[in-house]
Amino acid sequence: MPATLLTDASRRLEKAAQYAPISDDATERLKFPKASLKVAIPVRMDDGSLRVFEGYRVRYDDTRGPTKGGIRFHPNVSLDEVQSLAFWMTFKCAAVNLPFGGAKGGITLNPKDLSKLELERLSRGYIDAIAPFIGPDLDIPAPDMYTNSMVMGWMMDQYSIIKGVRSHAVITGKPVSMGGSLGRDTATGIGAFFVINSMMEKLGKRPETLTVAIQGFGNAGSVVAQHLFEAGYKVIAVSDSKGGIYNKNGLSIPDVRQFKQTYQKMKDVYCKDTVCNVTNHNTITNEEILSLDVDILIPAALENQITVANAHNVRANYIFEVANGPVTADADKILEAQGVALFPDILVNAGGVMVSHFEWVQNRSGLYWKLDKVNKKLQSRIIEEATTIWQVARRKDVSFRTAAYIHALSRIGEALNDRGTRDYYTY
Template identity: 65%
Template sequence: MSESLFADASKRLANAIKYVSISEDALEHLKYPKASLNVSIPVRMDDGSLRVFQGYRVRYDDTRGPGKGGVRYHPNVSMDEVQSLAFWMTFKCALLNLPFGGAKGGIALNPKELSRQELERLSRNYIEAIADFIGPDVDILAPDVYTNATIMGWMMDQYSIIKRQICPAVVTGKPLTMGGSQGRESATAMGAYYVIKAILPRFEQLPENTTVAVQGFGNVGAIIADLLQQAGYQVVAVSDSQGGVYHEKGLDIPSIRQHKQEHKTLKGIYCQDSVCDTISGETLTNAELLALDVDVLIPAALENQITEANAAEIKAKYIFEVANGPVTSAADKILAEKGTYVFPDILVNAGGVTVSYFEWVQNRSGLYWTLAEVNQRLQEKMETETRETWAIAQDLAVSMRTAAYIHALNRLGEALDAKGTRDYYVNGLVH
């Protein structure tokens, strides 16, 4: 992971700041994370050996409410990456008008190399290390890359053991039997689907005439591919970390998903097969998938997939960022010059944190909603903020990314300024 990831993430604000009326105090506040934690996590392995893993948690801002953000397990996890993700979460929560700030966490490891028992010990020990840093009113965890409902359940249970009381609201994305919400597992993909449905008709882009490529056939990428195919879009290519498959007439997404779900490792959590092995068609690399001549490209894997080095090769007309930070700021400029429309991560993938908010509300109230109620509330939230962001982009003649940051900055600025600004103290204003 590049050490400049946070610096690159911060550049997103440059184009937005000149369009907002925000105090210097608020801008100064948003330059730095509120708190960062780096912990060592000792784990007794199945063979009796001891390994120590590096874990992180960053609470970037909590002006609008407790921190909110996922925990990822990946070899490239670093403080720079986690801080960048927490930064993005700050603006994502403000953009969706959720009563949360931004946070993120992670552990540097390859989770596919650990057994189920080792993963459980790792997850519980991570909570032991950060328990004083999190809480239902302080910082709320959620699943992210290579974490899932089972892992979230372990984390919630461990926190409850430490606090000697049941604390379901400290973690979202839990199993339903432990206080999870209906629709949480599919929330990120559903939210992205609602954004795509709201945006493409504005360009008179009909489903039956639209080809789609999805990079990242994990939980989110697989669901969004399935949803789009059911809606009549032609999903012609998908890929995972091992490579991809392409068929010009469209893929059978349900059969690929079924194969991935059936062929799991003996450890029972992660798949071992590549999508390349699941269906006849032309195999291709992730780089080749990104450069396909399709209408819609959906990066749903990791950060920095489209950079200055390959942006000129992108042929898609529309890019919907389902992953966090898949397009760098340098690539944004190249894509804009090419006339490519990029719809930003802080809007497109915000369905996950929105339903996490719903789960947190349900945990606090003890009143639980049906799947239909969750999806209806999610659709209303995503469509409302998509419309408002689109209106800002049209009114100011700016990109959707800049419009999203303008929208979020306005909300963050109001919250930060409510605590007092330089003008308030210097001029003695009283309200």
């Protein structure tokens, strides 16, 4: 993968810095990750052979607290991608006022090629390699693409073995039985729903009048789809990596979720057994779903899905980024010129890291919360930050993305400035 993702991500920082009252020292510091680690992970495979996998962990900035960010297993994982995601996490945590900096990690592989035993050995081997680089007060990993609570449980257990003490707070997104928080597995999707619904209310839009298309029907995409459906929005198209389905009259999202879980392919949802009789549908590709004539488009898959090559084809009025970095900086300009209102990832998908913070707090205190309390705290905090970003956008007449970065950068810049800048030392 070309080393351009971090450069592209940094362009958002430069634009926001024109509006945020921070020093040149702070802006310069945020152009570079604090620490990057690349490791080799030898794994004994089930057939007795040895494979070595490449892994990464990046701590981008810890000005506001220990770094926080997920671990992904994916064939496209690279140092550039992980640095970019760590950059976004830095601003995401600041945008929603969490006492964390940003980090990210990953291993380059297709996890579907490994058995469960091989995945466990890989997960534990990764922690063996990065254990000095992480910790409850240093860097706290979490699940990301193709990792889950079981993987996080293995990793927390391995770290605890290495340190010789039980350390629940080193990893979030764990199984509830191993110190995980209720609501963590659905937090990204639910948080995104809270943001979408609150922004539509501010715009005077009623759910029953709005159509939605969602690219990416994994954990986050399927959860936000379910909540939008229950709230009265008309979800007319969803897709996953193997294709999608479309019905202009709306899809039955509970049925889609059920059959997706059963058959693992979106294209099978309405062509297996009795569900074929639920509704008519058309198949659709991941590329086609981005150009549907809908009110709300939700990219919830991978980064760089909307670029200069296809941004002109977008016909949605509103985009809510549930994936990390699905729209490039150059595409932002095109969409803005077309009048598309884009709500950025560092706000929209921040529900996951918010509830990860709740989990970390519960681990540190030993007091665990009921699901209703978790969701109420998530709703209150993410809507509060969304409202503030809305106000910044209106007051400074900038896009919602720029407003989110201004909001985050102001918080990070204040913390950096309080450590001393050139103005302090030359006074």
